[in-house]
Amino acid sequence: MRRKLAAGNWKMNGTPASLDEVAALAAAQPAPACEVLICPPATLIAAMARLAGRGPVMVGGQDCHAAAQGAHTGDIAATMLRDAGASHVILGHSERRADHGEDDATVRAKTRAAHAAGLVAIVCVGETEADRDAGRTLAVVGAQLLGSLPEDATAADTVIAYEPVWAIGAGRTPTLAQIGEVHDFLRAELTARFADGAGFRLLYGGSVKPANAAEIFAVANVDGALVGGASLKAQDFGPIVAALSAAPS
């Protein structure tokens, strides 16, 4: 039985006033039947973790360095995220891969660091539109999965997010059949490689909104979502959490 996860990625958005959205979300969804996570900018993690307290909302980071400490100006260590109150960290998001040149080996090293710090790593994979048009989707996400996960990853410390790059912030999503095809493929790859591969949570990400959440969550092997824009406001993220709570298990 995989526990469903609604994860919000605020990306480079949010001010201290945005913490009101976490309070509003917790008030609207005080006892969701799924895990709820928000990954704000690093500047807000500690305050959000204090605010979230023992409520239903967990807090995560959006990236960490592969090293435990040292001369890495502007970076943040996994242990620093944990010390600030984070329980999870997003790694290998396509915006990190594109903006910062992160490759699979880098993501794998960061995933190891996250695990060493006791964080759950949410490892992102996803094809570009050119990949999909060329029929390379499964080859691309399969290679990313293989290269980004350490051999000792487990279902307890690692979550996979499938995010087609062309659907992120675009207002368009793959068809349900396309989502299902990739998630089934990822499940098969995980099951072939890891003893507990059937237990890894698989999130879909890319233009998840209140209007399309329920139909996406009904797709087999979709165990939740990694939500960008629609996670910023409780009035949008709340209904997504509710849809996931009500989704078939």
Ligand SMILES: O=C[C@H](O)COP(=O)(O)O
């Ligand atoms: O990490 C989240 C994804 O990039 C999805 O973003 P989006 O929901 O704004 O399309």
